[in-house]
Every structure is written in structure tokens, then in C-alpha cells.
Amino acid sequence: xxxxxxxxxxxxxxxxxxxxxxxxxxxxxxxxxxxxxxxxxxxxxxxxxxxxxxxxxxxxxxxxxxxxxxxxxxxxxxxxxxxxxxxxxxxxxxxxxxxxxxxxxxxxxxxxxxxxxxxxxxxxxxxxxxxxxxxxxxxxxxxxxxxxxxxxxxxxxxxxxx
Ligand SMILES: [Cu+2]
Numbered sequence: 369x370x371x372x373x374x375x376x377x378x379x380x381x382x383x384x385x386x387x388x389x390x391x392x393x394x395x396x397x398x399x400x401x402x403x404x405x406x407x408x409x410x411x412x413x414x415x416x417x418x419x420x421x422x423x424x425x426x427x428x429x430x431x432x433x434x435x436x437x438x439x440x441x442x443x444x445x446x447x448x449x450x451x452x453x454x455x456x457x458x459x460x461x462x463x464x465x466x467x468x469x470x471x472x473x474x475x476x477x478x479x480x481x482x483x484x485x486x487x488x489x490x491x492x493x494x495x496x497x498x499x500x501x502x503x504x505x506x507x508x509x510x511x512x513x514x515x516x517x518x519x520x521x522x523x524x525x526x527x528x529x530x
Contacts, residue, residue: 395422395455398476400433400447400468408433408468410476419483422457426450434469435476443469 396417403409408429417423425435427447435453436443444453446469458464458480468474 395424398423398425398435400425400427400429400435402429402431406474407431407471408474410435410466410468410474414463414477414479416479416481417458419461419480420457420459421480422455423478424453424455426452432470433474435466436469438465438467446470 396415398415399411401409401411408431410425415423425433425444425447427433427449430449432446432448434444434446435456442456444456447453458478461480461482464478464480466476466478
């Protein structure tokens with residue numbers, strides 16, 4: 369029984385954690401890698417992202433590199449092997465070329481497409497109550513109900529174990 373209540377607690381914790389986790393908008397990951405016959409390469413190249421997205425570069429190669437826009441609008445500064453840059457965001461669609469300031473033949477391109485999604489339109493009408501008086505449960509109420517259910521199941525498991 370102890371094992372069951374432990375498993376139950378772990379399962380409830382994991383599910384609750386997953387339910388409450390907010391969707392994070394992570395930066396797109398680009399790499400600096402070793403490549404044959406070149407001082408280094410950017411990967412993927414070209415890199416395509418939607419407008420408003422950001423990119424970080426991780427140096428997965430064996431030499432230090434930068435990712436620097438050809439117009440010097442932005443740079444990651446020098447990244448030693450293993451380092452990751454701060455995020456660089458791209459707000460407007462277009463094709464942006466960049467290079468490594470240490471190895472000028474090392475070149476990359478970022479293609480920024482028009483934003484993929486339009487913002488959701490605001491609700492015109494408030495939520496209607498169901499005939500029985502209850503409305504749709506907001507996520508917080510669902511999470512609370514789930515927590516109470518988990519606590520109750522834990523209590524039952526503990527009583528049976530005693
Ligand atoms: Cu370089």
C-alpha cells in the first residue's frame with residue numbers, strides 16, 4: 369500500500385505540474401558547428417523563423433565565433449566553444465545575412481516570414497451559464513478540484529495502509 373500511495377502522489381504531482389505549466393515561447397536555437405574545409409558553419413543555414421521570434425546561437429564548434437549582422441545591427445559578441453548567446457529578436461519579415469567577425473567567410477542567413485498566427489479576437493459575449501446554473505470550469509478551479517481528488521485518494525491509501 370505504501371508503494372501505491374507513493375505512486376499516486378508522484379502521478380498527481382506530475383499531472384498537476386503539467387497542467388499548471390505555462391506555454392513558454394522559447395527562442396529558436398541556432399548552432400555554430402565545425403565543418404570540413406571551412407573555419408566554421410552556422411546551422412541551420414538558412415534559418416527560417418516567423419516575425420517576432422528570437423534566435424540564440426550556441427557554439428558547438430571547436431573555435432570561438434560570433435554571429436554578427438552584415439549591417440552591424442546586432443551581434444552575439446564572441447562565443448567560446450560551449451557558450452550560448454543572448455536572444456536576438458527579429459520583428460519584421462525579410463532576409464537578413466550575418467557573418468562571423470572572426471572568420472568573415474563564415475556566413476549565415478535568417479529568413480523572417482510574416483507572423484504565422486494572428487492574435488485571438490476578444491470574446492464579444494460573456495460566458496453563458498449552463499441550464500443547471502453551473503458554468504464552464506476555469507482552469508484554476510479544475511486544478512483545485514484535481515488537487516482535492518489527489519489529497520482524498522492519498523488519504524484513503526494511507527488509511528488502508530494503517
Ligand atoms: Cu568564426
